[in-house]
Amino acid sequence: MAAETPQERLRNNATEIAAVVVTGIWMAALFAGVGWWLGFLLFGYIVVVPLIALLYGDDDDRTDWWGSADGDW
Template sequence: MSGPAERLRDNAVEVASLLVTGLWMAALFTGQEWWWAALIVGYVVVIPIVEIAAGDDEGEESDREWGWPWDESDEDERRSDAAAGDEDDALATLRERYARGELTDEQFERKLERLLEVETIEDASEHVERAREQRRNREAEGNRAREYE
Protein backbone atom coordinates (compact mmCIF):
# COMPACT_ATOMS: atom_id res chain seq x y z
CA MET A 1 0.00 0.00 0.00
CA SER A 2 1.42 3.38 -1.00
CA GLY A 3 1.47 6.36 1.31
CA PRO A 4 0.08 9.84 0.61
CA ALA A 5 3.48 11.23 -0.42
CA GLU A 6 3.97 8.48 -3.00
CA ARG A 7 0.44 8.90 -4.37
CA LEU A 8 1.01 12.67 -4.59
CA ARG A 9 4.25 12.12 -6.50
CA ASP A 10 2.60 9.60 -8.84
CA ASN A 11 -0.29 11.99 -9.53
CA ALA A 12 1.63 15.29 -9.50
CA VAL A 13 0.40 16.43 -12.91
CA GLU A 14 -3.22 15.65 -12.09
CA VAL A 15 -2.96 17.46 -8.74
CA ALA A 16 -1.31 20.48 -10.40
CA SER A 17 -4.03 20.54 -13.07
CA LEU A 18 -6.72 20.46 -10.41
CA LEU A 19 -5.08 23.29 -8.43
CA VAL A 20 -4.58 25.47 -11.54
CA THR A 21 -8.17 24.90 -12.64
CA GLY A 22 -9.50 25.62 -9.15
CA LEU A 23 -7.46 28.82 -8.90
CA TRP A 24 -8.55 30.36 -12.21
CA MET A 25 -12.18 29.27 -11.78
CA ALA A 26 -12.31 30.75 -8.27
CA ALA A 27 -10.88 33.99 -9.64
CA LEU A 28 -13.40 33.98 -12.49
CA PHE A 29 -16.42 33.41 -10.24
CA THR A 30 -15.31 36.02 -7.70
CA GLY A 31 -14.96 38.67 -10.41
CA GLN A 32 -11.18 38.92 -10.44
CA GLU A 33 -9.76 40.36 -13.64
CA TRP A 34 -6.59 38.24 -13.53
CA TRP A 35 -8.37 34.89 -13.93
CA TRP A 36 -7.34 34.57 -17.58
CA ALA A 37 -3.66 35.14 -16.71
CA ALA A 38 -3.89 32.36 -14.10
CA LEU A 39 -5.46 30.09 -16.72
CA ILE A 40 -2.76 30.75 -19.33
CA VAL A 41 0.23 30.70 -16.98
CA GLY A 42 -1.11 27.64 -15.19
CA TYR A 43 -1.65 25.54 -18.30
CA VAL A 44 1.26 26.82 -20.38
CA VAL A 45 3.93 27.11 -17.67
CA VAL A 46 3.06 25.43 -14.36
CA ILE A 47 1.62 22.11 -15.57
CA PRO A 48 4.40 21.43 -18.12
CA ILE A 49 7.03 22.19 -15.47
CA VAL A 50 5.35 19.80 -13.03
CA GLU A 51 5.15 17.19 -15.78
CA ILE A 52 8.86 17.51 -16.53
CA ALA A 53 9.79 17.48 -12.83
CA ALA A 54 7.60 14.47 -12.13
CA GLY A 55 8.91 12.65 -15.20
CA ASP A 56 5.37 11.82 -16.27
CA ASP A 57 5.35 9.80 -19.51
CA GLU A 58 1.82 8.52 -19.00
CA GLY A 59 0.31 11.19 -21.26
CA GLU A 60 2.39 10.04 -24.22
CA GLU A 61 1.41 6.42 -23.67
CA SER A 62 -2.28 7.27 -23.50
CA ASP A 63 -1.92 9.33 -26.70
CA ARG A 64 -0.54 6.25 -28.46
CA GLU A 65 -3.43 4.17 -27.16
CA TRP A 66 -5.80 6.61 -28.85
CA GLY A 67 -3.92 6.29 -32.13
CA TRP A 68 -2.01 9.57 -32.20
CA PRO A 69 1.36 8.79 -33.79
CA TRP A 70 4.25 10.41 -31.98
CA ASP A 71 6.81 8.03 -33.38
CA GLU A 72 7.03 7.61 -37.14
CA SER A 73 8.17 4.00 -36.86
CA ASP A 74 4.99 3.21 -34.92
CA GLU A 75 2.94 4.91 -37.64
CA ASP A 76 4.69 2.96 -40.40
CA GLU A 77 4.08 -0.29 -38.53
CA ARG A 78 0.39 0.59 -38.07
CA ARG A 79 0.05 1.36 -41.78
CA SER A 80 1.66 -1.90 -42.88
CA ASP A 81 -0.55 -3.86 -40.46
CA ALA A 82 -3.65 -2.08 -41.75
CA ALA A 83 -2.65 -2.64 -45.37
CA ALA A 84 -2.07 -6.33 -44.72
CA GLY A 85 -5.44 -6.56 -42.98
CA ASP A 86 -7.18 -4.75 -45.84
CA GLU A 87 -5.58 -7.04 -48.42
CA ASP A 88 -6.61 -10.12 -46.45
CA ASP A 89 -10.17 -8.77 -46.16
CA ALA A 90 -10.31 -8.01 -49.88
CA LEU A 91 -9.04 -11.48 -50.76
CA ALA A 92 -11.53 -13.12 -48.38
CA THR A 93 -14.38 -11.09 -49.88
CA LEU A 94 -13.29 -12.03 -53.39
CA ARG A 95 -13.19 -15.72 -52.46
CA GLU A 96 -16.63 -15.53 -50.85
CA ARG A 97 -18.14 -13.86 -53.93
CA TYR A 98 -16.60 -16.54 -56.15
CA ALA A 99 -17.86 -19.31 -53.87
CA ARG A 100 -21.40 -17.86 -53.96
CA GLY A 101 -21.29 -17.88 -57.76
CA GLU A 102 -21.37 -14.10 -58.14
CA LEU A 103 -18.19 -14.18 -60.24
CA THR A 104 -17.23 -16.29 -63.22
CA ASP A 105 -13.83 -17.96 -63.38
CA GLU A 106 -12.53 -15.22 -65.68
CA GLN A 107 -13.86 -12.42 -63.45
CA PHE A 108 -12.35 -14.04 -60.35
CA GLU A 109 -8.94 -14.45 -62.00
CA ARG A 110 -8.95 -10.88 -63.35
CA LYS A 111 -9.91 -9.43 -59.95
CA LEU A 112 -7.37 -11.62 -58.17
CA GLU A 113 -4.58 -10.45 -60.50
CA ARG A 114 -5.63 -6.82 -59.96
CA LEU A 115 -5.71 -7.32 -56.19
CA LEU A 116 -2.24 -8.85 -56.15
CA GLU A 117 -0.72 -6.13 -58.34
CA VAL A 118 -2.14 -3.35 -56.17
CA GLU A 119 -0.26 -3.59 -52.88
CA THR A 120 -0.10 0.02 -51.71
CA ILE A 121 -2.37 3.03 -51.81
CA GLU A 122 -0.07 4.60 -54.40
CA ASP A 123 -0.31 1.49 -56.57
CA ALA A 124 -4.09 1.54 -56.24
CA SER A 125 -4.22 5.22 -57.24
CA GLU A 126 -2.04 4.54 -60.29
CA HIS A 127 -4.20 1.56 -61.24
CA VAL A 128 -7.41 3.62 -61.00
CA GLU A 129 -5.86 6.43 -63.05
CA ARG A 130 -4.70 3.97 -65.75
CA ALA A 131 -8.20 2.45 -65.88
CA ARG A 132 -9.77 5.91 -66.25
CA GLU A 133 -7.32 6.80 -69.01
CA GLN A 134 -8.07 3.56 -70.86
CA ARG A 135 -11.81 4.19 -70.56
CA ARG A 136 -11.36 7.75 -71.90
CA ASN A 137 -9.33 6.43 -74.82
CA ARG A 138 -11.99 3.82 -75.66
CA GLU A 139 -14.71 6.45 -75.48
CA ALA A 140 -12.71 8.80 -77.70
CA GLU A 141 -12.12 6.02 -80.23
CA GLY A 142 -15.82 5.15 -80.16
CA ASN A 143 -16.73 8.79 -80.77
CA ARG A 144 -14.26 8.99 -83.70
CA ALA A 145 -15.67 5.80 -85.18
CA ARG A 146 -19.20 7.22 -84.98
CA GLU A 147 -18.07 10.42 -86.69
CA TYR A 148 -16.80 8.46 -89.69
CA GLU A 149 -20.04 6.46 -90.04
Protein backbone atom coordinates in the same frame (compact mmCIF):
# COMPACT_ATOMS: atom_id res chain seq x y z
CA MET B 1 2.14 -5.36 -2.54
CA ALA B 2 2.68 -2.72 0.11
CA ALA B 3 0.27 0.16 0.42
CA GLU B 4 1.42 3.45 -1.02
CA THR B 5 2.23 6.28 1.32
CA PRO B 6 0.56 9.67 0.80
CA GLN B 7 3.88 11.07 -0.47
CA GLU B 8 4.15 8.35 -3.11
CA ARG B 9 0.58 8.93 -4.20
CA LEU B 10 1.21 12.68 -4.43
CA ARG B 11 4.33 12.14 -6.55
CA ASN B 12 2.58 9.61 -8.80
CA ASN B 13 -0.35 11.96 -9.40
CA ALA B 14 1.47 15.31 -9.37
CA THR B 15 0.48 16.32 -12.91
CA GLU B 16 -3.19 15.63 -12.34
CA ILE B 17 -3.14 17.39 -8.97
CA ALA B 18 -1.45 20.45 -10.49
CA ALA B 19 -4.08 20.61 -13.25
CA VAL B 20 -6.92 20.41 -10.71
CA VAL B 21 -5.34 23.11 -8.51
CA VAL B 22 -4.77 25.44 -11.49
CA THR B 23 -8.34 24.88 -12.65
CA GLY B 24 -9.75 25.49 -9.18
CA ILE B 25 -7.82 28.72 -8.70
CA TRP B 26 -8.72 30.31 -12.04
CA MET B 27 -12.37 29.26 -11.74
CA ALA B 28 -12.61 30.67 -8.21
CA ALA B 29 -11.04 33.91 -9.46
CA LEU B 30 -13.43 34.02 -12.42
CA PHE B 31 -16.52 33.58 -10.24
CA ALA B 32 -15.17 36.06 -7.67
CA GLY B 33 -14.89 38.67 -10.40
CA VAL B 34 -11.18 39.37 -10.18
CA GLY B 35 -9.41 40.40 -13.34
CA TRP B 36 -6.36 38.16 -13.23
CA TRP B 37 -8.16 34.86 -13.83
CA LEU B 38 -7.33 34.70 -17.55
CA GLY B 39 -3.64 35.41 -16.95
CA PHE B 40 -3.52 32.70 -14.31
CA LEU B 41 -5.34 30.26 -16.60
CA LEU B 42 -2.79 30.80 -19.37
CA PHE B 43 0.21 30.76 -17.04
CA GLY B 44 -1.05 27.67 -15.24
CA TYR B 45 -1.68 25.59 -18.35
CA ILE B 46 1.29 26.84 -20.38
CA VAL B 47 3.94 26.93 -17.63
CA VAL B 48 2.92 25.24 -14.36
CA VAL B 49 1.26 22.02 -15.54
CA PRO B 50 3.89 21.15 -18.20
CA LEU B 51 6.69 21.92 -15.73
CA ILE B 52 5.15 19.60 -13.14
CA ALA B 53 4.71 16.95 -15.84
CA LEU B 54 8.36 17.31 -16.79
CA LEU B 55 9.63 17.16 -13.22
CA TYR B 56 7.31 14.59 -11.63
CA GLY B 57 5.41 12.88 -14.42
CA ASP B 58 6.08 9.45 -15.79
CA ASP B 59 7.41 8.78 -19.29
CA ASP B 60 3.92 8.96 -20.77
CA ASP B 61 3.39 12.43 -19.30
CA ARG B 62 6.75 13.62 -20.61
CA THR B 63 5.95 12.24 -24.06
CA ASP B 64 2.53 13.92 -24.08
CA TRP B 65 3.96 17.34 -23.15
CA TRP B 66 7.47 17.34 -24.64
CA GLY B 67 7.59 14.85 -27.51
CA SER B 68 9.80 11.77 -27.63
CA ALA B 69 10.74 10.11 -24.34
CA ASP B 70 14.33 9.40 -25.39
CA GLY B 71 15.48 12.90 -24.47
CA ASP B 72 16.03 13.98 -28.08
CA TRP B 73 14.41 17.41 -28.17
